[in-house]
Amino acid sequence: MSSQLLTYIFVGLSFALYIGIAIWSRASSTNEFYVAGKGVNPVANGMATAADWMSAASFISMAGLISFLGKDGAVYLMGWTGGYVLLALLLAPYLRKFGQYTVPDFIGTRYYSKTARLVAVLCLIFISFTYVAGQMRGVGIVFSRFLEVEINVGVIIGMIVVFFYAVLGGMKGITYTQVAQYCVMIFAYLVPAIFISILITGNPIPQLGFGDTLVNSSTYLLNKLDQLSVDLGFNAYTENTKSNIDIFCITAALMFGTAGLPHVIVRFFTVPKVSDARKSAGYALIFIALLYTTAPAVAAFSRVNFIESIQEKSYLDLPDWFKNWENIGLIAWQDKNNDGLINYSAGKPFEGSRPIFSNGSGSQGEREIKNTPIKDNSNEVYIDRDIMVLANPEIAKLPAWVMALVAAGGLAAALSTAAGLLLVISSSISHDLLKKTFMPKINERQELFYARCSAAIAILIAGLFGIYPPAFVAQVVAFAFGLAASTIFPALLLGIFSKRLNKEGAIAGMLAGLMFTASYIIYFKFLFSELDTNSNWLLGISPEGIGFLGMIINFVVAISVSSFSTKPPIEVGQMVDKIRLP
Amino acid sequence: MSPQDYWKANLKLLAVLLSIWFVISFGFGIVLSDFLDQFSLGGFKLGFWFAQQGSIYGFVVLIFIYVFAMRRLEKKINKKEEENE
Structure with missing residues (x-):
């Protein structure tokens, strides 16, 4: 079959x-x-x-x-x-x-x-x-x-x-x-x-x-x-x-x-x-x-x-899975040194984030790509990380x-x-x-x-x-977790463990966490993605991790605003007492 | 056991379990991970093992310790829980 x-x-x-x-x-x-x-x-x-x-x-x-x-x-x-x-x-x-x-x-x-x-x-x-x-x-x-x-x-x-x-x-x-x-x-x-x-x-x-x-x-x-990894120029x-x-x-x-x-x-x-x-x-x-x-x-x-089945193999001898994934554009190979062998190592193979295929094929029958090769490293292979689990059974x-x-x-x-x-x-x-x-x-x-x-x-x-997949899907995952951590989690936690927290505090906290986290992520991921490097980050924290800081800001704002405004009504205190018991 | 004592006991338990939670993940898996890497567990460096395996097993164990400890506390407060309230 x-x-x-x-x-x-x-x-x-x-x-x-x-x-x-x-x-x-x-x-x-x-x-x-x-x-x-x-x-x-x-x-x-x-x-x-x-x-x-x-x-x-x-x-x-x-x-x-x-x-x-x-x-x-x-x-x-x-x-x-x-x-x-x-x-x-x-x-x-x-x-x-x-x-x-x-x-x-x-x-x-x-x-x-x-x-x-x-x-x-x-x-x-x-x-x-x-x-x-x-x-x-x-x-x-x-x-x-x-x-x-x-x-x-x-x-x-x-x-x-x-x-x-x-x-x-x-x-x-x-x-x-x-x-x-x-x-x-x-x-x-x-x-x-x-x-x-x-x-x-x-x-x-x-x-x-x-x-x-x-x-x-x-x-x-x-x-x-x-x-x-070290031999190919990657980190251990x-x-x-x-x-x-x-x-x-x-x-x-x-x-x-x-x-x-x-x-x-x-x-x-x-x-x-x-x-x-x-x-x-x-x-x-x-x-x-x-x-x-x-x-x-x-x-x-x-x-x-993956490394063992492609490294320094001739393109013509590669197993079918390589060509199948190449056909749908998630793997690409560009023979930079024209030796007909796959050279995989650290470094970007070519300019641009994805391969742009022409309709022709290269000297070994591979799909030809139009991206300009990057010559300062010897890597010739582009691979989309998403395919590893799906391709794994075939590779093995x-x-x-x-x-x-x-x-x-x-x-x-x-x-x-x-x-x-x-x-x-x-x-x-x-x-x-x-x-x-x-x-x-x-x-x-x-x-x-x-x-x-x-x-x-x-x-x-x-x-x-x-x-019509929006181009930003990968970037917004950081968003989903960052926002959940900096808005919903503190509001729930304080709602259960503090009876003093009032509505002013909770709303101010959620908005502060939301605005801080959202603006940091938007700044680095959407507006100035070229600045998204370690040296520009606040305290060395990447946009993926900023939700943690947003959460701390939420806690600080919520607790201080609450302590300067009126206590929540008595019924709320009773409700909290009730949910604390089994 | 009064509701106040029940809540205090619960908070104490939370403090202990969350400290362990913090130590096995952020401690052994991240901050102390490089230091622990000098020891090994079979073919794993110890810090690497905590980061990619050990912390997860620890999380599962912590939740079940809490489940059993709370079951005992609930028996003590001896208050029958109403279903579907």
């Missing part, structure tokens, strides 16, 4: 499963639509949270990113897991006890203010759309590489599937589909990782194989990788290149940002009891850790494999069904996260904007109708992002 037919079968079966679950778990009330009737088992919720959390970026891009960053890649590993400790210890149980439907609900009630609720809704919508855009691009990449359909057709198929279970099922449909998607995703991630670990080190557990010796040799994999794989302060701030911004992301927080509103919210965060992190501890192993394996020559599985897993990761994000967008529109602010008279049935409408509209907008 051809690998493409297998991919169609795997992807088709998984989609049929998701739609089947959606029909079985339709939502019939707003309680079911927003929080799945608060009846989700903590283990199932842990799986759903893991699927919700692990996006196309975690599944497709992260290991590739780490394999080029080496030790610095730890910012993503720690940053995207450590936030769950904060969630389980500081937020989830109390917000579950509060017992409403959305994150702005808590902020609006705790700070007795419609303005605070609106600020929270704005941050939430911005954060969530930023994120959705990336998911739809992930869907497009998988479809175009493995199913050879147009990216646009792929995005539309993805939209239809999400439409089915998000609009019909609401949180209930999404939760149970995410459980299925988690299983597909983790299986698809672990199977190739285990295979490759056995091939390279003989150890079937990737987490251990990664620290083991190579097959038929007494050299440790990581020592070999350090050696290879197991050493940092970023400064400690920058690594510290990026990790912190990602951790606190995770704990402030609305689509993650609402998952803990769906369990039956407060103690289940804690337990559920624990299970979620186990399920996430399974992938996140495998990712750095995959990163190291694929780096070794694994059977075709493994590749089909990886395609289905990548789609599961992208679709599950997209659905979770679309749900928080639609519930903040129908619940926070309409029911609680502008149209308080609507009844439950009308609210449910509006919730479904806003989910449908949000899917359309997300689909447009996928078809």
Whole structure:
């Protein structure tokens, strides 16, 4: 059976499963639509949270990113897991006890203010759309590489599937589909990782194989990788290149940002009891850790494999995967020294950030590129980091069904996260904007109708992002986490742990965090991207890590403004006392 | 156990667990990581292992310690939680 037919079968079966679950778990009330009737088992919720959390970026891009960053890649590993400790210890149980439907609900009630609720809704919508855009691009990449359909057709198929279970099922449909998607995703991630670990080190557990010796040799994999990297002019794989302060701030911004992301927080509103919210965060992190501890192993394996299978090989002898990815433009080769061999090393191969292909082919039959070569280094290879996980099974020559599985897993990761994000967008529109602010008279049935409408509209907008991807997707990821860390997280934390914090303090804090973080990122990422280097950064903190400083500013402003203005009303104090108890 | 004592016990527990959280990630994984790299754990340099593996295992363990400790505290306060309130 051809690998493409297998991919169609795997992807088709998984989609049929998701739609089947959606029909079985339709939502019939707003309680079911927003929080799945608060009846989700903590283990199932842990799986759903893991699927919700692990996006196309975690599944497709992260290991590739780490394999080029080496030790610095730890910012993503720690940053995207450590936030769950904060969630389980500081937020989830109390917000579950509060017992409403959305994150702005808590902020609006705790700070007795419609303005605070609106600020929270704005941050939430911005954060969530930023994120959705990336998911739809992930869907497009998988479809175009493995199913050879147009990216646009792929995005539309993805939209239809999400439409089915998000609009019909609401949180209930999404939760149970995410459980299925988690299983597909983790299986698809672990199977190739285990295979490759056995091939390279003989150890079937990737987490251990990664620290083991190579097959038929007494050299440790990581020592070999350090050696290879240094030989090719890169930094040693197991050493940092970023400064400690920058690594510290990026990790912190990602951790606190995770704990402030609305689509993650609402998952803990769906369990039956407060103690289940804690337990559920624990299970979620186990399920996430399974992938996140495998990712750095995959990163190291694929780096070794990649270098060894292309370095100083003749273009004519290269394996098919090189040419397949070259065909869709994510790999390119320019024979700078005309020796017909691939020379891979540190340095930029040519001017410009992406290859510009002409229609012709070069002397060895490679796709000709029009970019001017950079002559001061010998590197001839352009590679898009996003392809490492997808190409890994092919590079390691694994059977075709493994590749089909990886395609289905990548789609599961992208679709599950997209659905979770679309749900928080639609519930903040129908619940926070309409029911609680502008149209308080609507009844439950009308609210449910509006919730479904806003989910449908949000899917359309997300689909447009996928078809016409905005060029800034990569830059705005820093934005989503920075804003979540500097606006939503402090407002929630202070709302629970301080009774003195009043609405003036909370609003001033959120606005200060928002303006500081947003202007720093806009300055370096959009206005003056040529200045985006270490020497120009404030205290040596990159835009990716600035959310941490924004968070500290939020805390300082919120607490000082509160201490100079009136105390919050007595009912608020009583409410805080109540959510603190189990 | 009174609600005040319950809350104080909870805050104490949080302080201990969050300190460990900080030490294993920002400490061992980042600030002290280069220093720890002189020791090794199998084929891993120790600092590298904390940064890419160890801290994550630590996070999981911390959450479950909190789950069990809070279960004991909740029993002490002996207050039956109302479901779906």
